[in-house]
Amino acid sequence: MTCPAPTIRVQHQDFDLSTESRALTDGRADIGAVVSFVGLCRDEAGTLSALELEHYPGMAEAEIRRIGEQAIARFDLLGLTAIHRFGKIAPGEQIVLVIATAPHRQAAFDGANFMMDYLKTSAPFWKKEHRKDGTAGDWVSAKDADDHARDKWR
């Protein structure tokens, strides 16, 4: 059996979850489970005007594709879509989408979870804060918790 190819997009424009989900499931009767994750731009302190996402063009897409191919092979996924946005993104807007499809729920949950854990620590994106008061914001720091989340798959 040949592995399905993941659908990977790195883009500034927004995405639509239901459109992307239907693209994976339309016309198929073998899929029993669809698990999706959407990551949003969050502003806990109420001081953020936007996050600016910088990426490494070319490598960002290639790295997400490498992770996606691993997820498909490891969890026998029937389909996988990952979309990551770059550029300025306001609080409440969508940043990242992962959808995994499989015959049963566990593989779909695990596939989407694996995908996000690796994407956060390996895909070349960096977030910089822009503050409402116009002062220069900081680069968001990487979290040890994200490394630990990834390491559970090893």
Next chain:
Amino acid sequence: MVKLVYFAWVRERIGKGEEELELPAHVKTAGDLIAYLTTLGEEYENALQFPQAIRVAVNQEHVEHDEPLTGAGEIGLFPPMTGG
């Protein structure tokens, strides 16, 4: 000549996004490259003073600091990633 590309605060501190450099023969690994770059000026030293915080990609694939740069056409240096 090898193309070097920098991202996020590494790019900001060095003051440019990319450049082409002729690397000396003794620069054999990603770690050697970081050590060499810190000798090129204050801005490089400032960007790369904590080598363990610097991630390296050769031809757009992650490498460890002890891996060789053999066949490198493009080398990326950047901080730990914070996407997702």
